[in-house]
Amino acid sequence: MADVMRPEKLDMSNDTSSLGSPELLHVLAVDDSIVDRKFIERLLRVSSCKVTVVDSATRALQYLGLDGNHSSVGFEDLKINLIMTDYSMPGMTGYELMKKIKESSAFREIPVVIMSSENILPRIDRCLEEGAEDFLLKPVKLADVKRLRDSLLKADEMAFKNIMHKRELQANDIYSQLKRAKI
Amino acid sequence: MDTLVAQLQRQFRDYTISLYHQLFWYVKGFLDDQFTELKKLQDECSPDFVAEVVSLFFEDCEKLIGNMARALDQTGNVDFSLVGSSVHQLKGSSSSVGAKRVKGLCVTFKECCDSQNFEGCVRCLQQVDIEYKSLKAKLQDLFNLEQQIVQAGGRIPQVDI
Numbered sequence: 609m610a611d612v613m614r615p616e617k618l619d620m621s622n623d624t625s626s627l628g629s630p631e632l633l634h635v636l637a638v639d640d641s642i643v644d645r646k647f648i649e650r651l652l653r654v655s656s657c658k659v660t661v662v663d664s665a666t667r668a669l670q671y672l673g674l675d676g677n678h679s680s681v682g683f684e685d686l687k688i689n690l691i692m693t694d695y696s697m698p699g700m701t702g703y704e705l706m707k708k709i710k711e712s713s714a715f716r717e718i719p720v721v722i723m724s725s726e727n728i729l730p731r732i733d734r735c736l737e738e739g740a741e742d743f744l745l746k747p748v749k750l751a752d753v754k755r756l757r758d759s760l761l762k763a764d765e766m767a768f769k770n771i772m773h774k775r776e777l778q779a780n781d782i783y784s785q786l787k788r789a790k791i
Numbered sequence: 792m793d794t795l796v797a798q799l800q801r802q803f804r805d806y807t808i809s810l811y812h813q814l815f816w817y818v819k820g821f822l823d824d825q826f827t828e829l830k831k832l833q834d835e836c837s838p839d840f841v842a843e844v845v846s847l848f849f850e851d852c853e854k855l856i857g858n859m860a861r862a863l864d865q866t867g868n869v870d871f872s873l874v875g876s877s878v879h880q881l882k883g884s885s886s887s888v889g890a891k892r893v894k895g896l897c898v899t900f901k902e903c904c905d906s907q908n909f910e911g912c913v914r915c916l917q918q919v920d921i922e923y924k925s926l927k928a929k930l931q932d933l934f935n936l937e938q939q940i941v942q943a944g945g946r947i948p949q950v951d952i
Contacts, residue, residue, distance in 0.1 A: 643884035
């Protein structure tokens with residue numbers, strides 16, 4: 609069972625819009641526990657998400673092309689909608705991973721969710737302050753994933769509506785200009 | 792006269808319930824709600840999901856217990872934080888599969904690590920070893936029952952705990 613993705617360029621679909629059908633929500637999951645990786649992968653698949661699972665923060669950075677060993681070529685097509693990472697991992701923690709992601713121009717807009725088996729308030733606060741989309745206690749529930757997915761799709765929908773509204777305003781503006789010029 | 796399928800289904804139901812429930816005050820259930828959550832994730836597309844996850848869990852148990860045993864074997868030079876970190880991992884994975892007793896033992900075990908209680912750690916290690924093997928055997932029996940039902944042409948009953 610290949611539960612660790614190698615950082616080669618994926619064969620992505622031709623869908624370059626961020627508003628593909630719900631099934632195309634692509635989640636990158638990071639966890640050092642083999643049991644938890646299996647679990648979160650299934651949880652996400654059942655929730656109609658495309659899943660990539662890696663076993664460490666280092667591998668996650670490799671996958672995203674943020675490990676300094678790659679030029680940006682090949683990663684601009686990488687479409688990730690959500691990153692879910694375990695907090696306690698050997699080497700680099702999920703918190704440190706999130707900070708690196710937030711530092712990158714390419715991926716800072718991607719929501720990052722932190723998962724932990726420990727309910728430590730200062731830890732939760734710190735993660736949220738650093739920009740975590742959410743903090744989930746393990747074991748993660750199907751309801752948690754559904755809630756995340758719904759809020760992401762809603763955010764996408766809002767963004768779409770804003771773009772359309774903007775275009776509408778621009779179109780109205782041009783129309784009134786043309787009218788004034790009596791064309 | 793009960794059909795074979797009906798008998799097997801009743802056996803399956805009873806056995807499942809016994810794995811979750813506290814029979815006596817000093818006997819904790821083997822499984823908790825998280826196991827039910829695992830079952831929810833199983834379907835025709837992924838019919839062996841539960842068996843696969845628990846199998847990974849038992850392999851993980853073996854590996855982590857080996858790590859703990861090795862660390863505790865360093866007489867006079869035991870790295871309790873190393874033992875503690877393995878216990879933490881075991882607690883996490885047992886929590887993810889609903890292995891209630893193993894998880895409970897990990898709590899005690901972690902306390903022994905934190906207080907550097909060598910005898911306590913050795914005792915906990917022995918108990919954890921017994922406990923995961925016991926659960927493994929019970930789940931194997933449960934999966935065998937499922938197989939027997941299917942082979943006898945029946946459906947696996949949904950057991951509400």
